[in-house]
Each structure stands twice: as C-alpha cells, then as structure tokens.
Amino acid sequence: MTTPPPAGGAPGAPAGGPGQVPPRPARPPLGTTTSTPRATTEYQPGDGLFAWFSLRPTVRIRLTLLYGGMFLMAGVVLLLLMYYFVREAMQNATLPSLRLGPGVTITTPDGTVITTQADLTRWLDHYQDAEAERSLNLLLRKALTALICLAVIAFVAGYAMAGRVLRPLGRITRTAREVAGSDLHRRIQLDGPDDELKELADTFDDMLDRLDRSFDSQRRFVANASHELRTPLAINRTLLEVQLSDPAASADLQQLGKTLLATNERSEQLVEGLLLLARSDNEIIDRRPVELSEVALRALEQLRPEASGREVDLRPELNPVTVSGNGILLERIALNLLQNAVRYNSPDGWVEISTAPAPGGVGELTVSNTGPVVPGYEMEHIFEPFRRVKGADRTRSDKGVGLGLSIVRSVVRAHGGTIEAAPRPGGGLTVRVRIPGP
Numbered sequence: 001m002t003t004p005p006p007a008g009g010a011p012g013a014p015a016g017g018p019g020q021v022p023p024r025p026a027r028p029p030l031g032t033t034t035s036t037p038r039a040t041t042e043y044q045p046g047d048g049l050f051a052w053f054s055l056r057p058t059v060r061i062r063l064t065l066l067y068g069g070m071f072l073m074a075g076v077v078l079l080l081l082m083y084y085f086v087r088e089a090m091q092n093a094t095l096p097s098l099r100l101g102p103g104v105t106i107t108t109p110d111g112t113v114i115t116t117q118a119d120l121t122r123w124l125d126h127y128q129d130a131e132a133e134r135s136l137n138l139l140l141r142k143a144l145t146a147l148i149c150l151a152v153i154a155f156v157a158g159y160a161m162a163g164r165v166l167r168p169l170g171r172i173t174r175t176a177r178e179v180a181g182s183d184l185h186r187r188i189q190l191d192g193p194d195d196e197l198k199e200l201a202d203t204f205d206d207m208l209d210r211l212d213r214s215f216d217s218q219r220r221f222v223a224n225a226s227h228e229l230r231t232p233l234a235i236n237r238t239l240l241e242v243q244l245s246d247p248a249a250s251a252d253l254q255q256l257g258k259t260l261l262a263t264n265e266r267s268e269q270l271v272e273g274l275l276l277l278a279r280s281d282n283e284i285i286d287r288r289p290v291e292l293s294e295v296a297l298r299a300l301e302q303l304r305p306e307a308s309g310r311e312v313d314l315r316p317e318l319n320p321v322t323v324s325g326n327g328i329l330l331e332r333i334a335l336n337l338l339q340n341a342v343r344y345n346s347p348d349g350w351v352e353i354s355t356a357p358a359p360g361g362v363g364e365l366t367v368s369n370t371g372p373v374v375p376g377y378e379m380e381h382i383f384e385p386f387r388r389v390k391g392a393d394r395t396r397s398d399k400g401v402g403l404g405l406s407i408v409r410s411v412v413r414a415h416g417g418t419i420e421a422a423p424r425p426g427g428g429l430t431v432r433v434r435i436p437g438p
Contacts (some may be wrong), residue, residue, distance in 0.1 A: 067158030
C-alpha cells in the first residue's frame with residue numbers, strides 16, 4: 001500500500017522517458033510539503049493604516065485606539081468650546097463705573113499713580129484684559145491636565161471594555177483551532193444576549209454540525225464499502241488459486257489466472273488502504289508512550305526480504321525516542337515509508353531510516369532513499385491519494401495502489417504531528433515525520 005510519487009517525476013522512474021525536461025512550474029518550486037498548515041506566522045509591518053505599528057494590530061488594540069481617540073477628540077472639542085464661551089463671557093463682563101474726584105489720586109499695585117479719569121479708565125480696561133487672559137490660561141492648563149488624565153483612564157477602560165466585548169470572539173477562535181486539529185465534535189455553544197456575536201457562534205456551530213455529519217457519513221461509507229468488498233475479493237482469490245493449482249489447466253488459462261490474481265490482489269490492497277485511511281482520519285484519543293525506534297525496527301524487519309529481492313540496501317540508524325500515540329498506526333507509518341522508498345528505488349540503491357529526538361519534545365522519523373531526481377514543484381502533490389506514474393501498469397500490485405503516503409499523512413495528522421518531503425540533490429526523496437512526545 002505505497003503511493004508512487006506524482007506524474008511528472010517518481011522516485012523510481014521518471015515519467016515521459018529519458019531526455020525529457022519537466023515543464024516549468026507556474027509558481028516558484030516548493031522545497032517541502034507540510035501536512036499541517038496550522039503554523040502561525042508572526043506579524044510583519046507593511047503597507048496600510050497600521051504600517052507604522054510595530055506590534056500586531058489586533059482588533060482589541062484597534063477598538064482601544066478607537067474608544068480612546070473618540071474620547072480624546074470629544075474632550076478637545078469640549079475644551080475649545082468651553083474656552084470660547086468663557087472668553088466671550090469675560091469680554092462681555094463690565095466693571096462698575098468709577099469716577100475720580102477733583103484732587104484725588106490713586107496708586108495701583110504696580111506703583112502707577114493715576115490722577116485723571118482717562119488714566120483710570122485705561123488702567124481698568126488693561127487690568128480687566130490681563131486678568132481675563134490670566135484666568136483663561138489657568139483654565140486651559142488645568143483643563144488640559146484633566147483631559148490628559150481622563151484620556152489615559154479612557155484608553156485603559158477602553159482596552160478592558162474591548163477585551164470584554166471580544167471575549168466571545170476568543171472563544172470562537174479557540175474552538176476553530178480545536179476543530180482544525182481534527183476535533184469536529186467541539187461546539188462553541190455561546191450563551192448571552194442574542195446579538196451579532198451569538199448569531200455568528202450559532203452559525204459556526206451549525207456549520208460544524210453539517211461538516212461533522214458529512215465527514216461521519218463519508219467515513220462510514222468508505223468503511224462499509226471496504227468491508228463489503230472484502231468478501232467477494234476473498235472468494236475471487238480463492239477461486240483463482242484453486243484454478244491455478246489445477247495441473248490440467250492450459251497455459252493460456254494459467255496466464256489469465258495469474259493476471260486476474262494480480263488484479264484481485266491490487267483490489268484487496270486498495271480496499272485495505274481505504275479502510276485504514278477512513279479509520280486514521282479520526283484524532284487519536286487513547287494515546288500511550290511508544291518507543292519510535294522499536295516501531296521502526298519492526299517495520300524494517302518486515303521489509304528486509306523485499307529489499308533484498310530488489311537489491312536495495314537498508315541502512316538503519318535508530319536512536320531511542322519516545323512519542324505518544326498508537327503503536328500499530330505508528331508502525332504503519334514506518335512500513336509505508338519504507339515500502340515507498342524500496343519499491344521506487346533503483347538496483348544497488350539504498351534506503352536510510354533514522355529515529356532521533358527533535359527540538360520541542362517531539363520524535364523524528366526520517367526515511368531517505370536513492371532514485372531519479374524529483375522536481376521540487378511536484379512535492380505539493382506527493383501526499384495526494386491515487387497519484388501514479390504516467391504509463392504505469394495499473395494491473396500490477398508490486399508497487400502499491402496509490403494510498404501509502406496518503407495513509408501516512410492521515411495517521412500523522414491523527415497523532416497531531418507533521419510530515420514533510422523534499423527531493424534529494426542526488427535523486428530520490430527525504431521524508432521527515434515528527435510526532436509529539438508524551
């Protein structure tokens with residue numbers, strides 16, 4: 001149950017014959033293919049309104065800036081209006097009329113001696129303007145100080161308010177991430193007022209219900225169809241083997257029986273692959289510590305006879321590393337990768353398999369093999385099911401049915417791990433699988 005690489009380049013036989021040049025890709029070549037596109041990218045400042053902002057402009061920050069900015073603008077407008085109205089009131093205010101009698105002199109606080117009525121009137125006007133200006137400046141300074149303090153309080157309160165308003169969105173985001181981890185049974189079930197956020201959460205829950213039913217129906221169909229097909233295929237294989245064991249059968253009948261038996265064997269492998277693929281789509285719930293090197297060794301021992309028959313050298317380098325998962329499914333990962341590397345290889349080639357701990361508390365399984373050069377831009381299709389080499393004989397079963405790497409990717413996803421493939425410079429492939437530790 002191995003999957004040949006995609007049309008246009010296989011690690012065992014390049015499509016189209018020797019001498020042909022692969023077509024130029026429409027986009028830059030991809031060096032790796034990753035099974036889980038959940039990796040989050042860091043924010044990079046760019047063009048737009050928040051290009052100057054070094055931090056990630058989240059909705060909460062935007063709402064905080066909006067709340068605080070609106071309050072600040074309203075405060076500035078209110079301050080300007082208050083300044084204008086107070087200034088108008090002071091300008092319209094009049095002092096009581098004072099008359100200077102004959103022979104009377106007045107000494108002002110600044111030492112000016114007033115002896116005439118005209119001097120007294122000018123001094124009173126000047127004094128009124130100066131006091132009005134001083135009072136307005138004092139009012140402006142105190143009002144600006146109060147406005148700045150209130151603006152700080154408004155930004156803090158706006159940040160807290162935005163967080164409270166956006167709390168349902170955080171719940172929706174966390175549920176969406178859990179659903180992205182193959183847990184379609186999760187629901188938001190948001191309670192609270194019947195507003196836009198609750199409507200969004202209910203719509204998201206309805207969508208998850210439909211997706212869950214659709215995926216369950218698809219898995220049940222594949223599993224049931226695979227089970228139903230097992231019985232007639234087993235009967236066909238038995239009848240063909242009985243017919244081939246008859247010494248009185250003619251040579252043409254023997255050849256026809258062998259061809260039909262090979263086709264039946266491929267159909268059996270296809271059914272087994274579909275059944276395993278349907279089962280491995282579910283996330284592994286009951287996980288146990290598994291020694292990855294032991295799993296790789298068991299798969300290696302199963303494949304030694306086939307590798308010897310194909311003149312392929314196996315080179316193990318197994319270091320102890322413990323991961324969390326299902327031992328049988330992890331063994332299937334190693335076995336399918338080894339089968340793919342051995343069957344799509346060249347005589348006198350080699351296959352390297354290694355296990356080692358990787359940064360982040362994960363275990364890494366690496367399988368590398370020789371073979372013809374594979375274009376890098378074909379890597380994005382290598383894990384798709386039923387990808388076959390152009391011109392391949394579909395009646396043969398010695399190179400699988402096109403589900404091997406699809407099963408590997410599905411099992412890796414079920415374990416919450418990642419898988420990537422890259423072409424080797426000298427030909428062949430290097431496939432790395434990372435499974436989280438216990």
